[in-house]
Amino acid sequence: MTDKIEVKQAPVKKEEIKQEPVKKVAVKKEAAKKVAVKKAPARKAPAKKAAPEKTVFQKFEDTFEDSVVAVPFKVASKTFLASLGLFAYVQKEFDKNFNRYSKDFNKYAKDGEKVLDQWEDKVEDFRKDVEKKVDDARDRVRDTFKKAA
Numbered sequence: 526m527t528d529k530i531e532v533k534q535a536p537v538k539k540e541e542i543k544q545e546p547v548k549k550v551a552v553k554k555e556a557a558k559k560v561a562v563k564k565a566p567a568r569k570a571p572a573k574k575a576a577p578e579k580t581v582f583q584k585f586e587d588t589f590e591d592s593v594v595a596v597p598f599k600v601a602s603k604t605f606l607a608s609l610g611l612f613a614y615v616q617k618e619f620d621k622n623f624n625r626y627s628k629d630f631n632k633y634a635k636d637g638e639k640v641l642d643q644w645e646d647k648v649e650d651f652r653k654d655v656e657k658k659v660d661d662a663r664d665r666v667r668d669t670f671k672k673a674a
Contacts, residue, residue: 623630
C-alpha cells in the first residue's frame with residue numbers, strides 16, 4: 526500500500542514592489558538607405574508548348590510500324606475515317622437539297638407510310654396462314670397418334 530503524505534507549504538508573503546514610470550527615450554531614426562534598383566530580368570522567349578500527348582493508337586503505331594498486328598489497325602482506322610467523311614458529305618448534300626425537295630419529301634413520307642401499312646397487312650396475313658397450317662399439322666399428328674394407340 527502506498528500512503529499519501531500531504532505536505533503543506535507555508536504561505537509566502539508578497540513584497541510590494543514599487544514601479545517607477547517608464548521614461549520615453551528619444552530614438553534617432555536612421556536616414557533611409559538608398560537601395561540600388563534592380564532591373565527586371567530580361568524576358569525569356571516563351572516556352573514552346575508541349576506536344577499533345579499521343580493516343581494509344583499512335584504509341585502503338587510508333588512501336589510496331591509495319592508489324593502484322595499494326596496493319597489491321599491502320600486499315601480499320603482509315604476505314605473509320607473514310608466512313609466519317611462519307612457521312613459528312615451525305616449530310617451536307619442532304620441539307621443542300623432538302624429545301625428544294627421538301628414538298629416532295631413530305632409526299633414521299635406519306636407514300637412510305639402507306640407502303641408500310643400494306644406490308645404490315647401482308648405480314649399479318651402471312652402469319653395467320655402459317656398459324657393455320659401449323660394448327661392443321663398438329664391436328665393431323667394427334668389423329669395419327671390416336672389411331673396408332
